[in-house]
Amino acid sequence: MATGYFPGCSLEGTAAEFDMSIRCLAQALDLELREIDDWNCCGASAAHQTNHLLGLALPARTIALAAAQGLEEIFAPCAACSNRLIAAQAEWLGDAGVRAEVERAIDMALPAAPVPVRNCIDFLLPHIEKIKTAVTRPLAGKKVACYYGCLLVRPPKVLAFDDPENPTSMETVAAATGAEPVAWGFRTECCGAAFAMSSTASVERLCERILVNAKAEGAHMVIVACPLCHANLDMRQPKGMALPVLYLTQLVGLAVGVAPKALGLKKHITPVAAAIA
């Protein structure tokens, strides 16, 4: 089955290491990824808050392209991208009028059946057994705090992914590497997201709460699956915190023997080396 890969803008910029780790990991696990040809911006918060139709049309074009290119599902590692693709698709699936309007806007036909869209966790979940057998460097003894943030599980009715108040799927994937997920209280709390630009102090306060709780529960590192969560938690750490923040794919990549450099671990602001030694 061909999976369409939709990196989105973050993975070409601030989250380049997310992209690196995904490509290495896919290769290591022998998973076929085909980048959607000519994909475009998902719109993220900017488009759907400016113009509703634009917010639907941008993801629609990428979905229509994927379908036209014979891709049966889309892997959108960025939480905002997967969220927008799923939310937009849900709108036209139940409403022929919306579908017609969106098709007119993009001048393309939308696929009749929904194209499944997977976030980073959802993409790895079916391959748990494969990961377990591929582990060459078990991360036993590494305590990890899995952090979901908001967009991976919310809004629950649209995404229908995991328990929105107490998700556990990332822990399932992390545990496959031999690492030990810790029970902690801030897994779905807000990291402050895009307020990093307009209200940096708020984001620092929110990130501190999250990191302090993770550390208090004994975590050696925080695991994320969203570029914005990563940027905030990695960059906005209080003095002396030094709690590395890794993408889920980096964690799994390490366990299956991919070189840290190839996973882009050196690109983080908070040094990772000591935690993975």
Place this chain on the structure above:
Amino acid sequence: MARIGVFICWCGENIGRTVDCPKVAAEAGGFPGVVHAVDYKYMCSDPGQGMIKDAIKEKKLTGVVVAACSPRMHEPTFRRACAEAGLNPFLCEMANIREHCSWVHEEKGDATAKAVQLVRVMVEKVKRNEALFPIKVPVTKRALVIGGGIAGIQAALDIANGGQKVVLVEKEPSIGGHMAQLSETFPTLDCSQCILTPRMVEVAAHPNITLHTYAEVESVSGFIGNFDVKIRLKARSVDIKKCTGCGLCAQKCPQKKIPSEFDEGLGMRTAIYTPFAQAVPNKPVIDRAHCTKFLTGKCGVCQKVCPVGAVDYAQEDTFVEEKIGAIVVATGYRLYDFRNGEKDYGIEGYGEYGYGQYKDVIDGLQFERLASASGPTGGAILRPSDGKAPETVVFIKCVGSRDCAKGLSYCSKICCMYIAKHAMLYKHKVHHGTAYVFYMDIRAGGKNYDEFVRRAIEEDGAVYIRGRVSRIYTRGDKLIVAGADTLLGGAAGGRVEIEADMVVLATAMRPQYGIEALAQKLSIGYDEYGFLTEAHPKLRPVETNTAGIFLAGACQGVKDIPEAVGQASGAAAKVLGLFSSDQLEREPIVARVNQSQCVGCFYCEQVCPYHAIEREEKRDKAGNLIARVAKVNAGLCQGCGACVATCRSNSIDLDGFSEEQVFSEIGGLR
């Protein structure tokens, strides 16, 4: 010649708003056979019934059609009126122009046309009605009460004190139910045990009550006045006749680490145990799932120490069969399982409150055990994790209740009161402590109830916070309760975080596990949540739609103690009313076999759900067997009509709903 009278009811505005009643009456007046047709605002009222009675006499009516509400509502009313005027009650029929017409339509013209049709159909039927006479059946004057909580105890005592026999069945080893677990009761703070245990003793000692504990209803057949009930007496492994209740066995039992159900897992019990010291009967049972003797074959200590030789490992489940005239269901409630959720009902647990992984997050019944003098801490409020007195306790209301996302949209009703009580009890015992209560609304409707809540707030200083808790997490040995105070505005946005030592969740009240299976055994209804359905939500709250089966307590819907007791007494009054005569009258809507036509295939026997088909042998004068034919036992037949539809020689008909009547109804449609 038929002389039919038609009476159209407005039901105030219920029908009159949507159906042009005078027009229906005018049309009906023109139907063949109708000699009298009128409309009136409230036909069920005294003047309305008077109109019917007068018309029967003056117009010499041979049949009556009342077009009004559902026959479920008022058929008995109008049939009684007809009977009083000398007309056989089964010559009166109802056309349902309310539930089946005015309530479900909006357009007056269409609704009126439909009402005319419904009346015409019933006129055609009633022309072919025959006078029927009630079937008399004997009444077994012995009641079965299922469930030995406060509702079951009250119902049993009231019936027994009314002079009738009662069989009380309780699935646990002791009667008492949840009330026995409670510390003190709102709104008077009297000790639950002190008001309950004397009644438990009274039940055990009452000459009219047969008590079966550690027993369950296995099967129920029959009908009002004549139920056959099979009761499974689960193997206690203790001969209850020999046992003196000395307690030596439990003292010596080496298996001491079994979480006690009575203490809600906060205390431990042995494998041979009585649930609590004041249990009735005060005789132990062996919990075979945890007993070393049953698990490994070794041990046998209890048998060795028993001075009277009452311990019997070989005991097996036995059955008793009872003839019963009426049944009171009083199976009570349980609390919503916030730890695991209830996946069978599509309900997830409370992951955000830790799914029960925090030892110091407990539910309301657990708090009752902590506060109770008979509890594991002797009444001291100590938190389960380390046995320290909590300095700060947070109470969270509506956990599960009033939350469509969790699948339970109803209000559990008792929590507002018991949480106020808990806050009070806590403050009475830990004077310097702080009690916070997160609430959505305070619902304290009841005698002296609101005053009680005000006391908790104003005199005992419970801090009430209007808002929900989003999350509970730990910081060191503290539980951090993060929530919203929706009455607090400002920059903080109403966010509050409380460092607590213990959290008490007021989890939703749910019907007992297995209620659906029991309801099916009894052929009574239950709602989407499993609460048993009363015959009428206002006017018949203790009856079910199955004659002779009554409801008491929280199995019917959330209730506190006074309400449960009130309903139990109501159910007992219904039972005593039923037992006040030796014979019951049953509706004569039963199947009848045309035996000269019956070919004796007995397909009817196979489809009859009530085992009402009997085989009869026909012999000639010389005594030679000439045929075996079907016969209906009118006492058992419920008039369902399954045999009528199945009969391949068309030899069975249903009195009151004969094929001729039904086809005439259909023929009446235009």
